[in-house]
Amino acid sequence: MNKTAFFDSLTEQKPDPLLELIAKFAADPRPGKVDLGVGVYRDETGRTPVMKAVKTAEHYLWETQESKSYIGPEGDPLFLRTLAHEVFGGRHCGRLLAGIQTPGGTGALRLAAELLALDKRRKIWIGTPTWVNHQAIFAAVGLQAGTYRFFDIGKQAVLIDDMLTALQNAAPGDAVLLQTSCHNPTGAALSQQNWRDIADIAAARGLLPLFDNAYQGLGHGRAEDAAGMMMVIEAVGEAMVAVSCSKSFSLYRERTGAVYLVGDRQASLNKAIGNLAGYARASYSMPPAHGAAIVAAILQDASRRQAWMDELNDMRIRITEIRRAAGEAFGRFRSELAHIGAQEGMFSLLPISPENVRKLRAEHGIYMPDSGRINVAGMRVEDVASVTECIGPYLA
Numbered sequence: 001m002n003k004t005a006f007f008d009s010l011t012e013q014k015p016d017p018l019l020e021l022i023a024k025f026a027a028d029p030r031p032g033k034v035d036l037g038v039g040v041y042r043d044e045t046g047r048t049p050v051m052k053a054v055k056t057a058e059h060y061l062w063e064t065q066e067s068k069s070y071i072g073p074e075g076d077p078l079f080l081r082t083l084a085h086e087v088f089g090g091r092h093c094g095r096l097l098a099g100i101q102t103p104g105g106t107g108a109l110r111l112a113a114e115l116l117a118l119d120k121r122r123k124i125w126i127g128t129p130t131w132v133n134h135q136a137i138f139a140a141v142g143l144q145a146g147t148y149r150f151f152d153i154g155k156q157a158v159l160i161d162d163m164l165t166a167l168q169n170a171a172p173g174d175a176v177l178l179q180t181s182c183h184n185p186t187g188a189a190l191s192q193q194n195w196r197d198i199a200d201i202a203a204a205r206g207l208l209p210l211f212d213n214a215y216q217g218l219g220h221g222r223a224e225d226a227a228g229m230m231m232v233i234e235a236v237g238e239a240m241v242a243v244s245c246s247k248s249f250s251l252y253r254e255r256t257g258a259v260y261l262v263g264d265r266q267a268s269l270n271k272a273i274g275n276l277a278g279y280a281r282a283s284y285s286m287p288p289a290h291g292a293a294i295v296a297a298i299l300q301d302a303s304r305r306q307a308w309m310d311e312l313n314d315m316r317i318r319i320t321e322i323r324r325a326a327g328e329a330f331g332r333f334r335s336e337l338a339h340i341g342a343q344e345g346m347f348s349l350l351p352i353s354p355e356n357v358r359k360l361r362a363e364h365g366i367y368m369p370d371s372g373r374i375n376v377a378g379m380r381v382e383d384v385a386s387v388t389e390c391i392g393p394y395l396a
């Protein structure tokens with residue numbers, strides 16, 4: 001027999017460092033250990049609970065859902081319509097929209113990337129540092145990425161001039177990846193004027209923005225968090241928006257998301273959606289239905305929607321309070337770190353070396369990835385002082 005040895009010939013892959021960190025944290029027996037590495041929201045008790053509005057919607061679905069038959073690669077039309085209203089507001093800046101449901105925000109980015117990669121001359125411009133998966137997603141479809149420096153960790157400041165220069169030098173038709181709000185991993189927020197400048201350059205250069213919208217509502221509020229994105233959408237010819245419901249509905253493992261395309265001709269948008277549906281069909285066929293049904297059940301009903309908004313606001317207020325305390329406490333070690341208090345969303349990036357990240361873990365049981373990204377929601381307000389006291393001496 002001529003046995004194949006294909007599996008053995010494959011390159012060994014490194015385990016995901018964040019998943020390794022989770023495993024190390026779980027195995028650490030110290031009672032006072034602190035997990036600042038995890039990328040999910042945590043409440044005061046350290047849990048990531050199912051939202052009450054989600055439970056109510058699940059109950060409603062249990063009572064009313066009559067079939068689990070296939071729904072098609074585009075997904076659930078009610079989910080797409082109600083989520084669009086939530087993300088873009090009623091009028092969508094007067095632009096036309098079309099959407100397709102996806103397995104989470106990652107699935108949305110991947111589908112968008114497939115479409116962008118059809119033009120082999122196109123690059124996508126990415127500010128660094130960025131979410132660890134971005135470059136992998138674009139590389140997987142053979143889309144060339146160009147990078148520029150987005151953030152100065154020492155100064156805790158956006159390098160807006162570097163960003164605008166990169167966009168000025170991008171070729172017409174190039175894509176530009178923009179995080180809608182609550183930037184992962186830096187927490188840095190762009191000012192109104194920054195967004196205005198980005199919108200003007202994107203429109204003048206004929207760039208195609210791809211928004212990664214994973215945290216809308218966890219920064220300053222649903223509409224506030226989308227204001228910059230809407231400014232850009234109003235200015236450009238076409239745009240793509242990858243929406244994740246993982247954080248804003250706490251539906252992480254349900255894999256719930258969508259890609260929306262924005263333009264001026266419904267026929268062109270529908271053609272592009274047809275292409276996206278083709279990729280979906282050839283890869284996972286149809287998106288998972290349960291999370292989308294929950295989101296639609298919440299958004300179509302005024303009282304369930306209000307309950308969800310209230311819970312989302314509570315999450316945002318908790319994050320803002322911890323940030324304020326963390327900004328004050330870190331600011332005592334290094335004045336620039338006071339900016340952490342005014343940043344948004346769950347993440348901030350500390351100036352700390354990978355060696356010191358490891359020492360901090362060994363000596364104090366404080367966990368974060370080597371990059372120095374911390375999830376502020378991993379702390380309770382009353383623990384901020386003691387945790388920052390431990391971290392302070394290790395900062396660069």
Ligand SMILES: Cc1ncc(COP(=O)(O)O)c(C=O)c1O
Nearest residue numbers: 104105106131184212214244246
């Ligand atoms: C910036 C950013 N984009 C997209 C995602 C993907 O989210 P999902 O779990 O919905 O795939 C994440 C998740 O951490 C993220 O931080």
